Amino acid sequence: MAARVCTAARRGSVTRRHEECSLMAGKAALPARRSPRVTRAAAERFWEKVNKVGPMPAQGLVRGACWQWVAGKTAQGYGGFHPAKGEMVLAHRYAWEALRDPIPPGLVIDHLCRNRSCVNPDHLEVVTLAENTRRGFGISTWNRLKTHCPAGHTYSAENTYIHPRNNGRICRACARERDRQPHRLSSYRRKKEAA
Template sequence: MRHGDPYGGSVPLSMSERFERLIDKDGPTPSTFRHRGPCWLWRLEPGKNGYGSFRPSRSLRWIAHRYSWEIHRGPIPAGLVIDHLCRNRMCVNPSHLEPVTTAENNRRGMGISTFNALKKECPYGHPYTPENTYRPPSRPNTRKCIECARIRDRQPHRLARKHVRKAA
């Protein structure tokens, strides 16, 4: 600034250049993704959700892998989320990312909903078949065992309550 240069002799970097400086492109190569190259690891500390975040400006904050998709591949299609094919949350390599629906992303993940969807029978051993499964209209992603409901409704204390209601 002393010599008339408002940037003090340095030229400010563009957002994509700043982003590229925060990536380690020599990360591990997943065995199933050798043809897609190594993971590009985000160098900064991950957030509480395990993903890196990037601030292209003071007022904006992007999740790093979503920003990587936008600058390398274009806008994320409406209604879709970005899934990590390599299962590494800190990876921002666009060849390891894929836009999918939220339901597909949950199916591919290792969350509670995935484990529940893989169950073939209720906790009491009754099979989840179309004839034995009820899906409440208010919660269509949940399953109820019809046989367990029949057993529960035959319990003596429930039968007594039904008779009391009829008499009143």
């Protein structure tokens, strides 16, 4: 019988066989960790829908061509694969689980090549949702890159208030200007200024 890979005693990228694993001494061998979705028939159908000579990524973060998903895609541009009847998984997640390890709960796959239909595992990385959002090109990234408010004041430490509820930045100079408007003054200050 072939030795099974120990999933409990990983040391970086090196895995040990159960016979050598000190954590498994006296315990029955565990099966290798693979997602139940990755079956032989489904895997063959999956790889028929992949073009491994796709475009080269525009980003300089990865090497090699993208493995382009050529079958159906979601509205957001990610590949969609049906490993079983009535089940749909994202193609890049299926490729990662088929060629690497299962994706831990609470983590997502980031496309380092920024090509949503790429399923090349060398172009993918398991990260938290917050890290994936930081790396992306969404509205939060564009706002984070802004150095000046719409009125032209710099977002410096002295001139910026961080809102406690949503971590949004508020320009203090603009807030002072806004608070001086007549409709924002208290009745006491309005009477004082009228006199």
